[in-house]
Amino acid sequence: MIRDITLGQYYPGDSWVHRLDARTKIIATLLYLIELFVVNNFYGFLIAAVALFAVIGLSKVPVKFIFRGLSAVFLIIAFTFLLNLFMVDGRVLWHWKFLTITYEGLSRALFMAVRLVLIIIGSSIMTLTTKPVELTDGLEKLLYPFSKIGLPSHEIALMMTIALRFIPTLMEETDKIIKAQQARGADFESGNLFQRAKSLIPILVPLFVSSFRIAQDLALAMEARCYHGGGGRTRMNEIRFESADAVAAVLMVLFLAAIIASRFIHV
Amino acid sequence: MSISVRNLSYIYNPGMPGETVALSDVSFDVADGTILGIIGHTGSGKSTLLQHLNGLIKPTSGEVYIDDVCITDGKVKMTDIRRKVGLVFQYPEYQLFEETVRKDVAFGPKNLGLDEEEQEARVKKAIGLVGLDYEEIRDLSPFELSGGMKRRVAIAGVIAMDPKILILDEPTAGLDPSAHRDVLAMVRRIHDEMGIILIFVSHNMADIAEMSDRVMVMSDGKIALEGTPAEVFSQAGKLAEMGLGVPPAREITELIKSRAGRFESEALTIDEAAEDIKRYMEEARG
Numbered sequence: 001m002i003r004d005i006t007l008g009q010y011y012p013g014d015s016w017v018h019r020l021d022a023r024t025k026i027i028a029t030l031l032y033l034i035e036l037f038v039v040n041n042f043y044g045f046l047i048a049a050v051a052l053f054a055v056i057g058l059s060k061v062p063v064k065f066i067f068r069g070l071s072a073v074f075l076i077i078a079f080t081f082l083l084n085l086f087m088v089d090g091r092v093l094w095h096w097k098f099l100t101i102t103y104e105g106l107s108r109a110l111f112m113a114v115r116l117v118l119i120i121i122g123s124s125i126m127t128l129t130t131k132p133v134e135l136t137d138g139l140e141k142l143l144y145p146f147s148k149i150g151l152p153s154h155e156i157a158l159m160m161t162i163a164l165r166f167i168p169t170l171m172e173e174t175d176k177i178i179k180a181q182q183a184r185g186a187d188f189e190s191g192n193l194f195q196r197a198k199s200l201i202p203i204l205v206p207l208f209v210s211s212f213r214i215a216q217d218l219a220l221a222m223e224a225r226c227y228h229g230g231g232g233r234t235r236m237n238e239i240r241f242e243s244a245d246a247v248a249a250v251l252m253v254l255f256l257a258a259i260i261a262s263r264f265i266h267v
Numbered sequence: 268m269s270i271s272v273r274n275l276s277y278i279y280n281p282g283m284p285g286e287t288v289a290l291s292d293v294s295f296d297v298a299d300g301t302i303l304g305i306i307g308h309t310g311s312g313k314s315t316l317l318q319h320l321n322g323l324i325k326p327t328s329g330e331v332y333i334d335d336v337c338i339t340d341g342k343v344k345m346t347d348i349r350r351k352v353g354l355v356f357q358y359p360e361y362q363l364f365e366e367t368v369r370k371d372v373a374f375g376p377k378n379l380g381l382d383e384e385e386q387e388a389r390v391k392k393a394i395g396l397v398g399l400d401y402e403e404i405r406d407l408s409p410f411e412l413s414g415g416m417k418r419r420v421a422i423a424g425v426i427a428m429d430p431k432i433l434i435l436d437e438p439t440a441g442l443d444p445s446a447h448r449d450v451l452a453m454v455r456r457i458h459d460e461m462g463i464i465l466i467f468v469s470h471n472m473a474d475i476a477e478m479s480d481r482v483m484v485m486s487d488g489k490i491a492l493e494g495t496p497a498e499v500f501s502q503a504g505k506l507a508e509m510g511l512g513v514p515p516a517r518e519i520t521e522l523i524k525s526r527a528g529r530f531e532s533e534a535l536t537i538d539e540a541a542e543d544i545k546r547y548m549e550e551a552r553g
Contacts, residue, residue, distance in 0.1 A: 176356065177362055179318065180362040181362060181374075182323060183321060183323060183356070184349070184424060185349045185350070185379055187346075187378065201364065202364050205364035206364050
């Protein structure tokens with residue numbers, strides 16, 4: 001059900017990856033995503049996949065858990081794959097009525113699908129191994145230099161913290177409302193698209209009302225504790241770069257070099 | 268109408284880091300017309316158990332029978348169960364969504380596929396049963412009502428499905444004392460007038476003692492105690508171990524017993540305790 005979505009979830013642990021500074025992980029993830037677009041052949045993806053599985057191994061997050069998150073976006077991947085498969089011109093491999101699969105299309109479709117899978121798993125490793133609070137703290141620190149030119153880095157980080165913090169709460173709320181309406185005989189599974197969309201009203205209206213209630217309570221609770229924005233705020237746990245982060249940085253550079261080198265492999 | 272639960276077990280997130288056993292090997296029966304009160308700590312498995320009774324949760328193992336029909340083998344139609352077993356969640360007012368009270372209460376009957384006329388009759392009867400004036404509130408928005416009234420409307424939304432078994436999860440949570448009394452009296456009236464099985468969860472021992480024919484105590488996903496209120500509340504020590512208590516009337520009479528030698532009382536409600544104290548004082552004077 002709705003609880004099965006693992007995208008963006010935190011997997012508690014105490015591995016080497018878990019202990020890295022959030023900033024290191026954010027930069028590494030960003031770099032990894034950019035590098036996936038630098039790759040221009042399957043050898044590059046092979047390197048990227050090996051590196052990814054090495055990180056997964058280090059993080060001690062069960063592979064089963066990671067792939068469960070992937071199932072939520074399976075539809076997007078399948079759609080991209082099919083679109084590329086049938087839309088690219090080239091040497092014909094298979095032909096039936098108006099459908100044509102070309103050699104180039106197949107290769108492009110596989111290429112795109114692999115890239116998407118790596119993007120999703122790569123970014124979910126970051127959220128799986130970093131507590132939401134650490135993640136937003138790291139982001140705030142990384143964005144801090146830009147606050148000089150008017151970027152509200154603290155506010156952006158706070159908004160993200162709140163959003164992340166309330167995902168599970170709202171999911172629970174949704175689950176409860178769905179069950180309550182099911183107990184009144186509501187049916188969310190049958191009917192055509194229009195009927196199904198309409199059957200969501202009994203869920204969405206109470207959910208909106210709840211969200212407003214939660215937002216109001218939260219704002220009050222924050223004000224009661226004298227929250228007045230980011231200026232002059234200190235933290236209990238300052239984040240600091242450690243030697244592990246230096247090791248991670250070296251690994252990142254090596255990986256970047258490997259990816260760039262992979263562009264020149266021709267067979 | 269009867270309920271029979273056999274060896275029911277339920278595990279949340281099996282095989283995942285958050286794996287928890289919510290229910291383990293729970294068995295019990297509820298006879299027709301009974302009022303069953305359920306007490307237990309937060310996280311003792313009460314809510315999970317209630318959701319099994321109308322098929323909202325599929326058990327990991329075990330069976331639930333409603334009137335000798337097994338509802339857990341996947342063969343029975345869900346609407347048939349929901350028609351028979353009405354479940355009112357905690358804070359049911361948070362599920363209101365329609366523009367008017369009438370439309371909201373009619374949501375259940377409409378889902379049962381009843382015709383307009385029957386829907387209207389059901390709505391009228393249900394709103395009457397929860398002690399509200401149909402003509403007065405039918406066209407109001409449910410969001411304009413007071414907290415206590417919202418809750419009654421939400422309960423009416425379940426009653427309008429005309430269930431033979433009504434389950435209420437903490438029907439008085441978060442209400443002020445007068446709304447609390449009203450809702451309890453209303454629940455009792457609904458039970459008496461509809462002649463149904465009533466199951467309710469409460470943390471208020473006085474309510475449990477006053478309302479229930481049978482009491483069930485849940486702890487760690489198991490049934491710790493079961494019996495009449497007198498039987499269950501005579502085990503004060505065991506209840507205290509589970510972080511639960513006895514009704515205030517029982518606390519008072521126990522206190523008097525410990526101070527005044529000849530005082531005898533088995534009272535569970537304030538009225539009974541008052542009678543016993545009066546008798547004792549008259550005996551002492553005479």
